[in-house]
Amino acid sequence: MINVHNLAKVFGTKRAVDGVSFSVERGEVLGFLGPNGAGKSTTMRMITGFIPPTAGTVSVGGFDIVANPIQAKRLVGYLPENAPAYTDMTVYGFLKFAAEIRGLKGDARNAAVNRVVEMCFLESVLHQSVETLSKGYRHRTCFAQSIIHDPDVLVLDEPTDGLDPNQKHEVRQLIRRMGQKKAIIFSTHILEEVDAVCSRAIIIDRGRIVANGTPQELRQKSDYAGAVTLRVSGVDAAGVTQRLSQLPGVKRTAIIREDAAGVTARVFPKGTANGELASRVGEAAQGWKIEELHTEEGRLDEVFRGITMPDTAVDKKVEEKQ
Amino acid sequence: MNTTWANIKTITKRELAAYFSSPLAYVFIVIFLLLCGFFTFMVGGFFERGEASLVRPFFDWHPWFYLFLVPAVGMRLWAEERRVGTIELLLTMPITAWQAIVGKFLASWLFLALALVLTFPVVLTVNYLGSPDNGVILCGYVGSWLMAGAYLAISCMTSAMTRTQVVSFIIAVVLCLFLILAGFPPVINLLESWASPWLVDIISSFSVITHFDGFQKGVLDLRDVVFFGSIIGFSLFVTGVIIRGHRAG
Numbered sequence: 391m392i393n394v395h396n397l398a399k400v401f402g403t404k405r406a407v408d409g410v411s412f413s414v415e416r417g418e419v420l421g422f423l424g425p426n427g428a429g430k431s432t433t434m435r436m437i438t439g440f441i442p443p444t445a446g447t448v449s450v451g452g453f454d455i456v457a458n459p460i461q462a463k464r465l466v467g468y469l470p471e472n473a474p475a476y477t478d479m480t481v482y483g484f485l486k487f488a489a490e491i492r493g494l495k496g497d498a499r500n501a502a503v504n505r506v507v508e509m510c511f512l513e514s515v516l517h518q519s520v521e522t523l524s525k526g527y528r529h530r531t532c533f534a535q536s537i538i539h540d541p542d543v544l545v546l547d548e549p550t551d552g553l554d555p556n557q558k559h560e561v562r563q564l565i566r567r568m569g570q571k572k573a574i575i576f577s578t579h580i581l582e583e584v585d586a587v588c589s590r591a592i593i594i595d596r597g598r599i600v601a602n603g604t605p606q607e608l609r610q611k612s613d614y615a616g617a618v619t620l621r622v623s624g625v626d627a628a629g630v631t632q633r634l635s636q637l638p639g640v641k642r643t644a645i646i647r648e649d650a651a652g653v654t655a656r657v658f659p660k661g662t663a664n665g666e667l668a669s670r671v672g673e674a675a676q677g678w679k680i681e682e683l684h685t686e687e688g689r690l691d692e693v694f695r696g697i698t699m700p701d702t703a704v705d706k707k708v709e710e711k712q
Numbered sequence: 713m714n715t716t717w718a719n720i721k722t723i724t725k726r727e728l729a730a731y732f733s734s735p736l737a738y739v740f741i742v743i744f745l746l747l748c749g750f751f752t753f754m755v756g757g758f759f760e761r762g763e764a765s766l767v768r769p770f771f772d773w774h775p776w777f778y779l780f781l782v783p784a785v786g787m788r789l790w791a792e793e794r795r796v797g798t799i800e801l802l803l804t805m806p807i808t809a810w811q812a813i814v815g816k817f818l819a820s821w822l823f824l825a826l827a828l829v830l831t832f833p834v835v836l837t838v839n840y841l842g843s844p845d846n847g848v849i850l851c852g853y854v855g856s857w858l859m860a861g862a863y864l865a866i867s868c869m870t871s872a873m874t875r876t877q878v879v880s881f882i883i884a885v886v887l888c889l890f891l892i893l894a895g896f897p898p899v900i901n902l903l904e905s906w907a908s909p910w911l912v913d914i915i916s917s918f919s920v921i922t923h924f925d926g927f928q929k930g931v932l933d934l935r936d937v938v939f940f941g942s943i944i945g946f947s948l949f950v951t952g953v954i955i956r957g958h959r960a961g
Binding site for chain 2: 435438439440441442459460461463464466468470472474475476477478479483487488490491492493519532535
């Protein structure tokens with residue numbers, strides 16, 4: 391549904407987006423990750439046709455956004471960053487306007503407004519002016535606007551920003567449900583959202599795509615992926631390190647906590663991870679009192695930091711914090 | 713073509729509703745009517761003239777009223793969209809920028825038409841007191857509305873230049889003031905003292921006063937209509953260029 395090819399945007403001397411290519415099909419929810427100022431919003435603005443690209447192409451449902459903007463825009467629902475809405479209108483008036491400008495008339499328009507009001511829980515503020523709404527309601531009003539024409543493609547720029555935990559949960563559920571039938575791109579910097587909602591994630595940094603895969607695949611890139619964490623008591627740190635380091639297939643062992651109650655150690659595998667390491671560590675720990683033993687899945691936040699801040703020794707930093 | 717008009721209509725409807733949901737519309741209309749009444753009957757010497765005509769006492773003031781009132785109506789059109797960020801919604805809807813520009817302009821212009829229509833008691837008064845040529849009065853109204861449209865298109869353009877309504881207002885007032893002064897008799901007299909007549913003619917031909925004069929006298933000259941029409945067309949065109957410029961970064 392969405393095809394982005396070699397997209398670039400230059401503001402003055404700054405390359406905000408620099409050769410981004412990806413595609414999203416129906417039934418996919420693509421998470422768009424990246425630090426602030428990485429080019430997420432700029433990319434989304436180009437996909438929705440708000441700003442023209444400096445180079446490269448975007449096509450939505452086969453229509454080029456520059457050559458056939460009207461046809462392409464018809465297929466897209468867009469929630470801009472900060473969820474702007476006409477403050478001088480009521481929620482009902484605003485949604486009616488959004489439906490009309492999308493070409494819905496009469497009964498079809500009323501049905502569409504009723505549908506999104508129900509989906510986004512807006513009944514209680516329907517006749518209130520947008521100006522007086524709380525941030526959560528305003529956000530949902532703008533979100534309602536983006537799905538009023540039941541679009542095939544949804545572009546959501548930080549859809550859960552500024553919502554309370556319950557509302558965040560609702561919006562995620564909504565995105566996941568709609569993702570079964572639509573092509574959705576949404577940006578976020580909340581990593582747990584990626585796990586909760588996305589079928590695929592892209593990490594973008596300084597205008598370039600630096601990682602692209604399922605959340606599972608991304609997590610595999612973490613140093614932690616496959617590492618075994620062990621907590622034992624009745625032995626000192628030196629003893630633990632010594633015995634674990636000699637196991638076959640172990641790259642290194644790190645002590646992450648040592649106190650009166652026991653020792654927590656993390657064993658990193660050599661090469662790719664496999665399930666055997668945990669059992670080997672378990673065997674090696676014979677004689678100690680094991681309180682905890684598990685294989686790490688890898689952490690998105692650590693992958694994220696490792697990719698977007700390559701100059702810092704991520705591993706060290708994480709360990710120092712713990 | 714059908715969808716074009718449907719889109720323009722939708723935008724116009726929204727903008728009109730926006731005027732009346734804020735106090736601006738009511739304040740504007742009240743001030744405009746008060747000014748019209750006061751200047752016509754007190755300053756303009758409507759009664760002292762003893763003639764059944766609205767030319768001098770009523771329409772003469774319009775270029776000056778509009779100087780401050782029309783930029784106040786037009787200043788929010790784009791500046792507010794940019795400040796709040798709704799421009800991003802508007803321009804990602806399946807409409808062209810032209811439809812949005814024309815829709816917004818039409819809404820404000822219709823609003824000004826309403827304000828003009830509400831001055832009808834002046835027309836009733838002059839009809840009650842004497843027997844004026846109502847054709848001339850109608851012609852004056854048409855000219856006044858066209859002139860308001862020209863000011864409005866300029867305000868629309870300055871509104872697209874900035875996020876701040878006040879800045880937009882000030883630039884629009886300065887530009888409109890130029891359009892007035894270019895044909896204002898004291899300025900023309902001053903120019904005549906040193907400039908050659910052809911230059912004075914060119915300068916005064918840029919003035920709304922010169923072109924409004926014909927309408928006031930009941931002469932519907934195509935050249936005057938074209939003058940106001942081309943100011944509107946040109947300003948709206950520049951508005952489109954400015955908006956495209958913002959998006960191109």
